Amino acid sequence: MNKNLFEYLLRLGDDSLIIGHRLSEWCGHGPILEEDIAMTNMALDFIGQATTIFEYAAKVENTGRDADALAFLRYEREYRNVLLVEQPNEDFAVTMVRQFLFDAFRKPLYEALQNSSDTQIAAIAEKSLKETKYHLKHSSEWVIRLGDGTEESHEKAQYAVDTLWRYTDELFFENEVDAALQAENVIPSLIPIREEWQKTVTDVLTEATLSIPQNGWKQQGGRTGLHSEHLGYILAELQYMQRAYPGMKW
């Protein structure tokens, strides 16, 4: 098994799975019916991405674990998503700012992954890019509307940016896994991706009249399986059926 590739696929898959889970929590409770539909639709895209990624990861791992086992039956410390995506929804501003900060990373990442030497990853990236562009457009527009809307919405959006900013550095986490995969041209360097992210975020937050936090405080841990307290509760719901009724088909 290519351990590095497997590890990398878990990062991609877990980011999608967990942000999809968070978005799905809004279903039926959205602030506007149209937005309820949009968030559910995004959740559906992310669950779809996670499914394809885990299917490939299962093949790479080749131990008989399938995509569902990867999604539902790992322990907390084995999840590899960034801390950003597991942060609670709180309100619509926090949800949309979280989405925007993530989408602004995912878009250039998928663009670059289209050129992966691994044809499966290239295909996943190509397929997911279309959705991701739409997600980024949607979340950017909301960040601008909220930031440049009313005084109340501006305050809430600024609070969201200030709260979530500490989790953005981790999007660009790299270790020996990345170095090995970069050497084989499976994945790109995150340096130019970070530059593009920085530009998108600066442009959108400026248009939204929101200020970019200068605080250098950074939180990391998700990529190495050290999560916030929130992930445990996500998994308690996500894994409930699989844990309560082990080994059954649904």
Place this chain on the structure above:
Amino acid sequence: MKENNIEELERQFQEKIDNDIKIEPRDWMPDAYRDTLIRQISQHAHSEIVGMLPEGNWITRAPNLRRKAVLLAKVQDEAGHGLYLYSAAETLGADREETIDDLHSGKAKYSSIFNYPTLSWADMGAIGWLVDGAAIMNQVPLCRCSYGPYARAMVRVCKEESFHQRQGFEIMTTLANGTPEQKAMAQDALNRFWWPALMMFGPNDAESKHTEQSMRWKIKRQTNDELRQQFVDITVPQAEMIGLTIPDADLKFNTETGHYEFGEINWDEFWQVVKGNGPCNKDRVDARRKAKENGMWVREAAAAYAEKRANRNKEKRA
């Protein structure tokens, strides 16, 4: 003179209906027809939206990736149905936000079935199979309803409802063929949802005050009891096929009529739930009210931003 005129308009209106010519938003229609339709369509829209909640309750706990995706897609469809229906009600002059406020104040009703809790994964199967199944039974005739926008909305809705019914039955089939725990879960869900599903067709014909006029207007094309009978006739063999037992000791097939006879519905329970005393009435309405209240600042922000933008564009052009 003026009264004669109204009588003449009413005569022409009924003649159109009798000849199956659709009534369109700009056409003349009696106030009572308009009011009845607004009530019926907005109730229907509210049912779609409130109906997202019991199933939404299981999205984060769906047992695997495929089921999670299907459930998300299904609940999203219901939101879409709510949207088309609110638009159809708007063609009659009803304001979407006002109708929604009527739901929140308890003035407007929605389908009572959604006031029952979803307690297990099998309830996702039972709801798709029975509740969407009953909804199809109610809605297929509405595709021929006399009011054009409602009839057209129903055509779109019914296509998706049959996918919902199938995915529900598929969940039930899987569980019924599964382990003893899974089969018990499926049977328990059927036990809890069977009678409320039969209640979805409304009171017996003798008790139903709107039926006669609605049939004349072709807003309704079959009576409650006819539809309920059709539902029982179709659903009982499906339960048998997957080895589940309908929780009705009086259920039997009448070879002469070719129909199933079934036991008496608990109408006390029905009216209690309609009046707001079902197990989840308060939770459902509270959840919807909270969504609107918590969303107020979002709407205000969107409106304020749209206005700023329009002003900026005006300045640019000037």
